Amino acid sequence: MAKKNGNLHTAKREKNDEFYTQLADIENELKHYTEHFRGKVVYCNCDDPRVSNFFHYFSYNFERLGLKKLITTCYKNQERDLFSQNDSEHAIYLEYNGDKNGDNIPNPEEIGIHHLKGDGDFRSKESIELLKQADIVVTNPPFSLFREYIAQLIEYNKKFIIIGSQNSITYKEIFPLIAQNKMWLGYKNGDMKFKVPEYYEERQTRFWIDEEGQKWRSLGNISWYTNLDHSKRHEEIILYKKYNEEEYPKYDNYNAINVDKVADIPMDYDGIMGVPITFLDKYNPEQFEIVAIRKDDEDNDYIYSFRTGEIEPIEGREEKRSAKLTTMSSDQFSMARISTEEYSSDDARRWINEQSEGHNGRRQEQICKNTHQTTAIEGMIKNAEGKINGKITYARITIRKIK
Helix, strand or coil: CCHHHHHHHHHHHHHCCCCCCCCHHHHHHHHHHHHHHHCEEEECCCCCCCCCCCHHHHHHHHHHHCCCCCEEEECCCCCCCCCCCCCCCCCCEEECCCCCCCCCCCCCHHEEEEECCCCCCCCCCCHHHHHHCCCCECCCCCHHHHHHHHHHHCCCCEEEEEEEEHHHHHHCCCHHHHHHCCCEEEEEEEEEEECCCCCCCCCCCCEEEECCCCCCEEEEEEEECCCCCCCHHHCCCCCCCCCCCCCCCCCCCCEECCCCCHHHHCCHHHHHHHHEEHHHHCCCCCCCEEEEEEEEECCEEEECCCCCCCEEEECCCCHHHHHHHHCHHHHHHHHHHHHHHCCCCCHEEEEHHHHHHHCCCCHHHHHHHEECCCCECCCEECCCCCCCCCCCCCCCCEECCCC
């Protein structure tokens, strides 16, 4: 076990996973979610409870947020350093159930300290049992384990607000969750500064040591990821530019136009657009939807909507309605026409809808079988996948307006 833990710690050092979030950054983000916390159990499972600013925030705001319980654990380092004074035999977890003496300060006697048999790794059985108690998980997990960490949250159906690199958006395990609106970006994204351990090597840029000898790193590609709703997600992007073929060229290999800046999304174009990854910071799922481009064996183009789960010809949405009618038999179509035009009964309309939906469902199933994805990750044109006039383009997300 000691060897395994040592290897984990070595890997952690090599990947530079330890970035310690500042209280101000936590406060600035979490103030947009206060209505979600009332009556909930919050779990911070990648935080040394003795120094964690996440624990500090939630324990000092326990009553204001109306929390039910706060639990925090962390991976137990095998070495004593600035962040984990782990000279004991066991990792620990803390439980806080709120103020007991009326001073609104989390005193040591009010915090339950419990020993863990293992090292506190979020993947351990002990940590998973604590995870099962939680309603919302809030933390800064190891960046190198982000895929695995998100997979665990999804598996156990947990709400979360976590920090990660914006590079994670392009992971094949992560982007489909964003496209399906199972997770999205938080309120604040971009630059963030972190304390880092003593063993971090000095760098030429975005690195400094303060007057007390503490090492710091700043990163410009940090995002909060969540599946909790917030107000920014419902702000519409103001569109002002008009479409023209010169400014918005089509891809050589995809039936979509390229848009270089989010601010340049044309107001009068309803087709598929390839937009920068930064679009997700302003993504309003009521204004736009992420779509995938598919093809059939005859090289015809189709649109797959993550929002509806339907596939339609890329030429236009109106064709989907006519396709429903053409799949009906002549008798069914006649019955539909007679019922709606002559009788207009609720029963007849219900029957027509059921028949139409049934045929459309079978048609959708057939289209799914006969079409294939055109990009490595559906809904995204990755670097070097797209070409315009023979030149390779940057990574893009494929979207269209919602009518």
